[in-house]
Amino acid sequence: MAVVTGLLSSLTPVLYALLFLLFVAFLSYCAYIKYIHMKYDHIPGPPRSSFIFGHASIFLKYINSDRLIFDKMLEWSETYGPVYRINFLHKILIGVTCPEATKEILMSSKYPKDKGFHKRIFHLFGVRFLGDGLVTAVDHDLWYKHRRIMDPAFSSLYLRGLMGTFNERAEKLMERLSEEADNNREVTMLHMVNCVTMDVIGKVAFGVELDLLNKDSPFPDAIETCLMGLVVCARDLLYEYKPWNRDFVQKVRTACRLLRSTGAQWINERRMAMQNGENVPKDILTQIIKSAGQEEHMTKEDEEIMLDNFVTFFIAGQETTANQLAFCIMELGRHPEILEKVKQEVDNVIGEKLDISYDDLGNLTYLSQVLKETLRLYATAPGTNRELDEDMEISGIHIPGGVSAMFSSYVSSRMEKFFKDPLKFDPDRFHPDAPKPYYCYYPFALGPRACLGKNFAQMEAKVVMAKLLQRFDFTLVPGQSFAIKDVGTLRPKSGVICTIKHRHQQ
Template identity: 55%
Template sequence: MFSSVLSLCFCWFCYLLLFLGAGVLLAFLLYCGYVQYIHMKYDHIPGPPRDSFIFGHTASFKATEDHKVSHDVLLQWAEEYGPVCRLNFLHRVAIFSTDPESVKEYLMSPDYPKDPNTYDRLFYLFNKRFLGKGLLTDPDHQHWYKQRRIMNPAFSHTYLMQMVGVFNEKAEQLMEKLEEKADGKQQVSMHALINCVTLDVITKVAFGMELGLVEGNKTAFPEAISMVLQGMIRYLQNPFMQYMPQHWAFVEKVQKSADLLRKVGQECIMQRKQAMLNGEELPKDILTKILQVAEQEEGLDDELMLDNFITFFIAGQETTANQLSFTVMELSRQPEITQRLREEIDDIIGFKREISFEDISNLSYTTQVLKESLRLYPPGPGTSRYIKNDAEIAGIRIPGGVPIMFDTYVMGRMEKFFPNPFTFDPERFSPSAEKPYYCYFPFALGPRSCLGQVFSQLEAKVVLSKLLQRFEFNLVEGQSFEIMDTGTLRPRDGVVCTLTPRKIASK
């Protein structure tokens, strides 16, 4: 009797396995059918052969997981397949365009939201709220516009003019640190030190916090920012990695880093709000201005404020540091450009330690150099929008319901837009030069352009001017000019230099 029951149970178990197996097989076949439908719908658009039927071009981008620049893959495809290129990822398709008219159409108009499939994934980072619905990621134009209206006064020219003193103060601290090392022998990682000064600046100017990183204080912030950036790019490449045991240690570090940034941000915002309620004297920083404007505009909830806190931390520190580091790296092999820069700085600033807003406004060649640096080495190289309805780009029909990707790194390195694109030439951006036609957008374009671009370039000019005013620098042998992609683009080898004081600066 017992053996009969056992036999019956075993039979039912086998039937269950067969049923489940058949269900899984049916689901897989249906999925394959849907993938085939997507292929048939979009395969009239030019593009490279898929690496596999199911995974599409995923492997081509996986090959860049060691921090190589995936944008170089896109550059190669743009040159080979033309201004409109189809990219497949599982059952999804994305359009990659280097057509300037499409850049103009989709970036300059508020009718095309940011791609929700990409930016909604950055709401959380491994189940921890990360960028949420802040200015960078919010795909809802009306919701985004309300935030931008509240943030705008804190980033106006008038308000930022008050911040130049902090730029000078923090940059001077960096100069003092470099003077200790400027013996022509000590090797200095310029990227690491510039990272410290830009983080000191953003925390002071935006949130009234004194970190003192340049002076040698230790904090978990730089590592936390680096971890969330690495986590962001790896999460976008593989959203399932949190379920893979081999990645758990990395995922845990990213989660703790996101928690740290949000915890500090929450404390900072709560303390400032309490100070406002108590009628205390408030620092004239970006946070104060935002909270004052928010009171008049029905406010922003605390979680949304935190989303933007994280965004400011990352965008306000990482991108400016990377731009300055790339500029120093490139100037180390451009003696004529460096000399012309120094002549402008000597003429306008001289030996002054306090650079004024007017001085910054007159640094025209410095502006050209920084723009050329952003052309060749944009820290934030790409953005995307969403095409809801059917469209046509460069004569090619695009069925609606797909994201469209734009990449200033790729377009900035294409011969048809910038002759001799790998030559560092600031004359491309001289006042008499023809303005690039929608092929240069390191801060994006249109209504969703970067809120902090003026802030960033003011800071970059102050730091770069002081550096060239005071020091000669030489790149240490063995340093490459390669780029590393860690969510933003940065110099792979850290721009390690030796420095000596400029004789003219000591007269």
């Protein structure tokens, strides 16, 4: 006992000194936060919930209650104006809806993506996820190298050549829906279109037959799990360390490993084919391999970046298009007069032919308006960010450098100042003669970092919707929710449950 007492006595000064140092460090950090407040508090914004944690509790409340944080951002934008401030610890985020600032920042390569956000989604709970892929790469030179090599897979000429695959995969969906109609079964349309868009990306991007409408696959669940993991990882820095989250954290890790191991297998098979002199398509998989350079000895990081791009394109190439299609079906089901008008256009342009041509797509002008209006209300990739390293002025407000700027097409597209009666679904907003929205509608982002697959996605969406409208009548099952679910992308929470009938069926 005397030995223990003596040991504690000798440690007491050390413990006191340590506690004193921690106390001084805490006071110094609080002083620094106060300095940040004084530097940025002239920017309008909602009251902080906490001196230290700022607005973090509001974000966590929305995540935990399954509400859409972008609706809160919309409220803040309408209350505090075209630029507003958000605090988190010593970090400052600003929400921006000013069209002039949106143009200046997003259209320039001068403003990089937020490095802090990139770090949070580089890995998911210790397993590499999006890494330094084309969407997430912060370093401009690395991004430019990827983008330049990927361009051939998205050229207009190459995309025209994909019409056969778009038609073929959409036709498989029509066959499946015909079976459901014959058996009078309710159909969850989000699941159906998710299967077809994943089939398309598997075939045209990676040369793989998935046939998800007829076969079980772990990929849809793995992608959803990873996206949910991305959301909680990006918005709750302590999520991984809460014991009650362990099962989901492990599920996310397993899903990440599945996607990356699948990518490694498909890349190796294609690389062997290229080395053997076989003819391979100029698809995304080929370009991913070229993006690492074809050096004789690739580094481990080269291999990882190839997998980063595989995961990026496998997810982005199907997820947002499927969600857009599901939201489109949902809104057409809620607006019979618009549904009849777009059906009439499809009948006039397509008639009864099975294969839709590239030229047909250009003649489906009202369907284009419907799809654009869908993305206005439901920007399936709802936000992006940029770092402002230097001082600038936005809407007359001085913004000191060192902040991250948040941009959201979902938010700006739902603001009365930009769109009259913004919650009304009105495709005529995008009539060819209507005034064009000025930097407040950008569902595929803007500038050099705009979505490379925009044209690919809209061609695919048009083919699927045209065939659906050509063949079937659909009615929304009563009582379902029209709420939005945030899984990193936005999707219909209900899944869009419909009854399906063959056109003109009595």
